[in-house]
Amino acid sequence: MTGFTEGYDVRGRVLIDRDGEKLGKAEEVYQDLSSGRPEWAMVHSGLFGTKKTFVPLSGAQPDGEDLRLSIAKAQMKDAPHIEPDGDLSEVEERRLFEHYGVPYTSAGSTTATGTPNGQRGSDAVGRDVSGPETDDAMTRSEEEVRVGTRQVETGRARLRKYVVTEEVTRTVPVRREEVRIEREPITDENVDAATAGPAISDEEHEVVLHAEEPVVEKHVVARERVRLGTETVSGEREISEAVRRERIETDGADEGR
Numbered sequence: 477m478t479g480f481t482e483g484y485d486v487r488g489r490v491l492i493d494r495d496g497e498k499l500g501k502a503e504e505v506y507q508d509l510s511s512g513r514p515e516w517a518m519v520h521s522g523l524f525g526t527k528k529t530f531v532p533l534s535g536a537q538p539d540g541e542d543l544r545l546s547i548a549k550a551q552m553k554d555a556p557h558i559e560p561d562g563d564l565s566e567v568e569e570r571r572l573f574e575h576y577g578v579p580y581t582s583a584g585s586t587t588a589t590g591t592p593n594g595q596r597g598s599d600a601v602g603r604d605v606s607g608p609e610t611d612d613a614m615t616r617s618e619e620e621v622r623v624g625t626r627q628v629e630t631g632r633a634r635l636r637k638y639v640v641t642e643e644v645t646r647t648v649p650v651r652r653e654e655v656r657i658e659r660e661p662i663t664d665e666n667v668d669a670a671t672a673g674p675a676i677s678d679e680e681h682e683v684v685l686h687a688e689e690p691v692v693e694k695h696v697v698a699r700e701r702v703r704l705g706t707e708t709v710s711g712e713r714e715i716s717e718a719v720r721r722e723r724i725e726t727d728g729a730d731e732g733r
Contacts, residue, residue: 486514490542491531493549499531502543506530506564516572518560519552529555530564532576547576618721635704652687 491499502517514533521527535546556571558564564572573579662670673679 486517486533486543491517491519492539492542492544493552494544494546495548496544497549499545499549499552503528504560505533516564521552528560530558530572531555532572532578534578551576614724616722616724619719621717621719623715633704635702648690650688650690653685655683655685
């Protein structure tokens, strides 16, 4: 990093962007594993300083007690969120490189080379495995889409039994006894029975009447069994995905030949 001495301490410094706007303090510094140079600084920003963002230290310069970076403040606000839970993985560092426009190399280390904001320096190494350091050919690559399926849970169904009460009306035939007065004349056949008692007396007879009344009894009857089952329904879904491909152009070659 141009402008840094061996003993320059980045941690705790106030970081400012290329236009002098304050970004925050460098709470942690991540060094390149191969060169040992400071590569990234983790900055606490936001209203209460709770947001943690990685910013590149490539091309940084001392500015008094502060450290001026070669990025704009807007770039830090839109930087990808990466949890500072240890060493940066190559995938995480590649995401940061691409966001800040820092040329990325996978040759020997993941150290950024060149100048931030997409401006390549004269010593920048391309991210292709072929190039000036290998032979006179260049490899062109492109992304391919591989489509498959995976099973995910889309919902749940359950059976639930509950009791409801409803009124049931039935018509039941019932019988009852009623009093009916029967009169018969005195004849030779019944005269003895009719005159067997006193000639004149008080007398009382009682008849018991009966009636039927409805009786209700309930018992449980099993009607049916219900269970849940699943069936597989096949269909088609259309998906779209952006793929990148490399193109090779010539610069300065005589195209007429």
